[in-house]
Amino acid sequence: MKDETDIQTPDEALEMAKKSRAAAADAGKKPLVYHLALPAIVGCLIASFALRDGLQLAVTAATMALLALVLWRVRKRGVWVGNLRGAVSYLLASLLIVLTLAAMFAIFWLKRTYGLDWPAAAIGAALFPVMVAMSLVWEKLRHRDLTGKMS
Amino acid sequence: MTNPANGLEPLFNAPTRLQITAFLSGVAEAEFAVLRDMAGVSDSVLSKQLSALSDVGLVELRKSKLDGRQRTWAALTRKGRKSFAAHVAALQQLVQMAARAAE
Known part of the structure; x- marks a missing residue:
């Protein structure tokens, strides 16, 4: 067990901080299933707009329950990574929000103007791989950020 | 050049506190265990250092x-x-x- 009064040189202190940040990077790393689950949930939620009212409500309820389950599993790991780090992370998150909002707008417009239901399913399915890729890229950036040079 | 000592936080001189802070700087929050x-x-x-x-x-x-257990998050x-x-x-x-x- 370490002595809490250990005296460190600046070099040692920096090295220790670097190791702890690398440990945070590893602890916050999520399994592949998480990277697939969240985009699948959002994709299903968007695709559910293609369904009729009753069924859409049921799918929405099911996806919300699934979302709660995923978040509970993540929380059980004891580390919560909610903070966005660095300009690229903000850019990715903003891009995802803009993409989702544009998709929702397109779905409502196509339904209202042309009475089309299927674009919702198509857009939901198309967003899935995009969100999986973004989730994986974001985690990679976060890992690089935490294991790289400290600033 | 500014005095680097001005930026030093005395509380981080204890290795455990530095470790905790460095770890927490990489996450939103972390559980006690x-x-x-x-x-x-x-x-x-840990309890003493967190306090x-x-x-x-x-x-x-x-x-x-x-899961029915009280947990502390930092x-x-x-x-x-x-x-x-x-x-x-x-x-x-300081390292620089x-x-x-030394040169």
Whole structure:
């Protein structure tokens, strides 16, 4: 067990901080299933707009329950990574929000103007791989950020 | 050149507190057991160090129930993040100064 009064040189202190940040990077790393689950949930939620009212409500309820389950599993790991780090992370998150909002707008417009239901399913399915890729890229950036040079 | 000592936070001189802060700087919040295992200290030592950081507003502690058990979560406050960044910058400056002096 370490002595809490250990005296460190600046070099040692920096090295220790670097190791702890690398440990945070590893602890916050999520399994592949998480990277697939969240985009699948959002994709299903968007695709559910293609369904009729009753069924859409049921799918929405099911996806919300699934979302709660995923978040509970993540929380059980004891580390919560909610903070966005660095300009690229903000850019990715903003891009995802803009993409989702544009998709929702397109779905409502196509339904209202042309009475089309299927674009919702198509857009939901198309967003899935995009969100999986973004989730994986974001985690990679976060890992690089935490294991790289400290600033 | 500014005095690097100005950016140093005396509380981070204790290795365990530095470890906790550095770890928390990389996450939004972490559970007590995760911090304990990462720092390799006992429950009582971690509790003491977290209290020291929390007392000066560098760390925020929160209790919540998960699976019927009460758990403590710790997160760096805005002040804590700023202090840690300033501390790291000061350490880096000291290392650079030492390297220059050795040349």
